[in-house]
Amino acid sequence: MARLPVDIPTLVKDFGPTLHRIPAGGWAHTIEDEKLVKTHCCFCGQQCGIQLRVHNNKIVGFEPWEDFPFNRGKLCPKGVKRYMQDEHPDRLKHPMQRVEGKGFEAISWDFALQRVSSEIRRIQDTYGKDAFAILTGASLTNEKAYLMGKFARVALQTANIDYNGRLCMVSAGAASKKVFGIDRSANPWSDIPKAKVILVAGANIAECAPITTDYIWQARENGAKLIILDPRMTPIARNADLFIPVRSGGDIGVFNGMLHVMIERGWIDRPFIDQHTVGFEQLAETVRKYTPEYAAKIAGVPPAMIVKAAELWGPAPTSFLMHSRGIEHHTKGVDNCIAAINLVVASGRIGREGCGYAMITGQGNGQGAREQGQKCDQLPGMRDIANPEHRRYIAGIWGVPEESIPQKGLSAIPLVEAIHDGKIKGLISICFNPAISLPDANFVREALEKLEFYVNIDFFLSDTARYADVVLAGSLMEEDEGTTTSVEGRVIRHRKVVAPPGEAREDWKILCDIADRLGHGDKFRYASPREIFEEMRIASKGGVSDYFGMSWERIEENNGLFWPCPEAGHPGTPRLYENGKFGHPDGKAHFIPIEWRPSAEMPDEEYPIILTTGRVVSQFLSGNQTRRIGSLVDQYSQPLCEIHPRLAEKLGIADGDFVKVESRRGNVVVRANLVKTIRPDTVFVPYHWPLDRSANNCTIRAIDPVSNIPEFKTCAVRVSKVNQPTDPIAMLEVQAGGIQ
């Protein structure tokens, strides 16, 4: 019965998002008796070091942590204001259940856990084990991510667990695994300033990974050339030596075209290719037809730009390539990444100082959360759930028969489709807000309504939690302890700063209690997250992401340790692939020829414009946290549709007009923002907002065949001027989905 119990305005009145503007104790509180706790930001994959100010078990502010080597005190506005989610009026402080016509009422933990476990039993007994699914998240600590995977396979014995990293790192991860043999950024960030040319593809670094900006600017001070591929001139593109305003989905044109020119002019490292790679001849054959003119048609840019890119990249002595969602959120996301990585390997500039490659993780534990076995096809240590040897090892750690571990389950989008089809009847979710973050949002909301039982663990009532039968009040990052693994592959410590408020509980305790009620308590007896880490460390032993040699003490002493760290005393591995030794069994890098293919939906007469989506610097992902922080909402209060003045003129749209952006699946009504910094065939709407302000009402539910990432970055829309909406949703405050 997963339907909204009351209308949206009532839910908003009771649970927000409301804007928190004044810290606990007020602005002018005394700083006597205050302590500083060194920990990390809860938001993006950079995982910046930060100190939180604590007074009377309340977080009252922050102080930069200048000694942490990655960010040296630097923070983006989200990091500066992250502490405002503590002591927030919207904070969930006790378990609740849905009451038709009323909303949600407080219930006891005992009743909540009893109801959850009996519903799990009922659904699994009636429809089979796999009819109860789990959606989990990449902002959880490693310990929690590990626990989610074990909870699914041991306590629920469901195959159907997947996570929101499916919307984030899976294309990059799959491509890296295919070419390099390992799914991790290849280099520490300290290599970036040493590169003489940097290529950034589909990464709005200034807004989505702001701390990386200084590394790139420092490279430029050292004489590096900067190449940026993006349909929009982002803040770092403004100062690039070469900005290529590529058509969304046209990146392979640029990459293959560059390689074509590099081969033609001899800017490839033949000895490296011969010694350390396989498959170059087929690749060279494939890119033969990608002349600058041919490639330029695919990329939607002048051929001279592709030649210039090859001239900058090809002969450079050192280089660094980085990419993120801009090339990954496509039905050919894996292929886009492979085509980019081919440029790195063909140049031979990898595995050395100043020579490298990185994928920029988006979510807080975007790296670690994809290693510990909460993906539908993985066991801890990045092990393969279909590999009998891997299954046996993990079954041994868990103390269960190998055959009791389910096989591969559904990834996030097919999982939601199975809910819509009535094949999956029950759902437990944590750290995932699919009502906003998945594509084709109208379909997702329909799917949620079809669940027989939905339990949501969260610290705020997210847009998705509104559909829950039972909501369990969990913990913020700073209310628990554990580790995450940052964008560099650096495993770091998050410290417990305060206790969860009221009756809210640490997430891992909630999961262990549910497992206990399901009769599997003996496999979930942990006294602390540290005990989970110890088990996880052993479970990762011998895997690709090997944490076996790490301890919390060593992680703290070293300001983080890079995996693989296979034995005690091992210094960790900041830079992968040194001396041309790659992760495949043959030790070589595997070139893969890539042919461009069109996106799932290309613009046509009816829907002639490309919609691309993304983020703004002051908001994070689905906004469940950041749309509740006053000063961040003030900075950019509601989604705007970026549109080139030429296109706007054709459509009779002026700056600030209300416009409807409409695809075959739905629409979003926002104000127009006329900017010359975007391609005139493309519009952009950021996706952090709910309901009628959700860009994902328009996006397409089409996925990459390998990574299953959705094609958030390209769909076909039409745009028209409309009157200001005045319906009840439009009249809400902006952070709740209203419009001003």
Next chain:
Amino acid sequence: MMERAFFIDYSRCIGCQSCVQACAECDTHRGTSMIHLETIERRDSVQTAPQICMHCEDPICAQVCPADAIKKTPDGVVQSSLKPRCIGCSNCVLSCPFGVPKYLSNIDQMMKCDMCYDRSSVGKKPMCATVCPSGALTFTTMEEIQRTRQGIPINSWKFGAEEVKTKVYVMVPREVTRVDVDLVQIRTTAPALPKDPYDVALMLEEIQ
């Protein structure tokens, strides 16, 4: 410790507003930011510029203050107005060539960036220059800035006929020795600039 100075590099700014958000976290004026970010012309460009107090050697804000409420510390930091003296006339707000002082009607007083005097006077960096993710705002030694940057720091300005020297430096290309801000100059140099350098449609025109 070697003496540190404040450097602004507009070319590095990414418009994230970390500086503005963090300024409002400083203990002497928590809840109110004393600095701001200029968005030059969003329609044409993504260029932004952070504006802190430049701490003039001979501050115009103090010169025009009828109540003599604006004082400079011996180390050259221009302070917010002295509460007992400030009459809230806003002369300073109108006269500052950088648009820095703010009249706060709720306390009937002018307050402005004091380079985080509470922090910098005890050896810490100002808050904005600590958090700035792009290095557009940097608090470091002259030696360090010269060693690590391609541009050079200057602190001479000319507004019309008025010459101003500031404690805060800005990073400029090596050939520049003074920043001249003049209406006539804008008119005469404008045609030399490329037309719409950030217009993506113009960049793509070659293929049409």
